[in-house]
Amino acid sequence: MDQEFETLKFTIKDSLATITLARPEAANAMNPRMARELNLAAIACEEHHGLRAVLINAEGKLFCAGGDIGEFGAAGDDVGAMIREMAGDLHHGISRLTRLKAPVVASIQGTAAGAGFSLAVAADLSIAAESAKFTMAYTQAGLSPDGSSTYFLPRRIGDRKARELMLTNRILSASEAEQWGLINRAVAADALVEETHQLIAQLCQGPTRALGAVKTLLNDSFNQGLETQMEHETRAIAECAMSRDGREGVRAFLEKRQPDFQGH
Numbered sequence: 001m002d003q004e005f006e007t008l009k010f011t012i013k014d015s016l017a018t019i020t021l022a023r024p025e026a027a028n029a030m031n032p033r034m035a036r037e038l039n040l041a042a043i044a045c046e047e048h049h050g051l052r053a054v055l056i057n058a059e060g061k062l063f064c065a066g067g068d069i070g071e072f073g074a075a076g077d078d079v080g081a082m083i084r085e086m087a088g089d090l091h092h093g094i095s096r097l098t099r100l101k102a103p104v105v106a107s108i109q110g111t112a113a114g115a116g117f118s119l120a121v122a123a124d125l126s127i128a129a130e131s132a133k134f135t136m137a138y139t140q141a142g143l144s145p146d147g148s149s150t151y152f153l154p155r156r157i158g159d160r161k162a163r164e165l166m167l168t169n170r171i172l173s174a175s176e177a178e179q180w181g182l183i184n185r186a187v188a189a190d191a192l193v194e195e196t197h198q199l200i201a202q203l204c205q206g207p208t209r210a211l212g213a214v215k216t217l218l219n220d221s222f223n224q225g226l227e228t229q230m231e232h233e234t235r236a237i238a239e240c241a242m243s244r245d246g247r248e249g250v251r252a253f254l255e256k257r258q259p260d261f262q263g264h
Contacts, residue, residue: 020056038090039093155222
């Protein structure tokens, strides 16, 4: 399955959806068109019931330079309306990707700033080239953060560090981002594609329903009390145990073999 966009390249092949930011001439900066197309790609992912993983990557030297400040300036007095529409599309897309059962992996080959930083943080798993850099950058342009970063960043690294990144626009190297917990791994630039593909292959062979349950439980855990969260855990594990993959996983364990998960 392929869908034609202007600012993204989007494909679904062999249960893997790939969303590639494709404005390298503009440092993959987020503009209203890209935000809209990201949302449409996320909808296509929702509608593909055999999906088992989503990869977000980018063309060019930078992953994403943040919002397209040039378009903000050109909007003049209409900038507020433009940003409301753009942020709305971006947020709908991120929400849909977050709620998918399929895990979302970000592969970051270069600088991730602003909205690009937000995308990297919102992904379930993130791998970056050692040469990549990370900065919030919003307040440097007199703006406040969007793209879910005020939700996910404190959950990933804690309130103190999130405030430091947002208030000072500190630039982190990929190795620092790994140490802080912003990304899962920093790897040599020439190993990024291989490392990403290995992770994607593992996820695509996994029990997608159970992986989706993990996402849901963790995303909601900060909003629940202990007993409520444990009740959600009870329901999730019971539903997984009754699924095809759950039954296969138990049989494989008892038979001392690798499970053959089908994603349902």
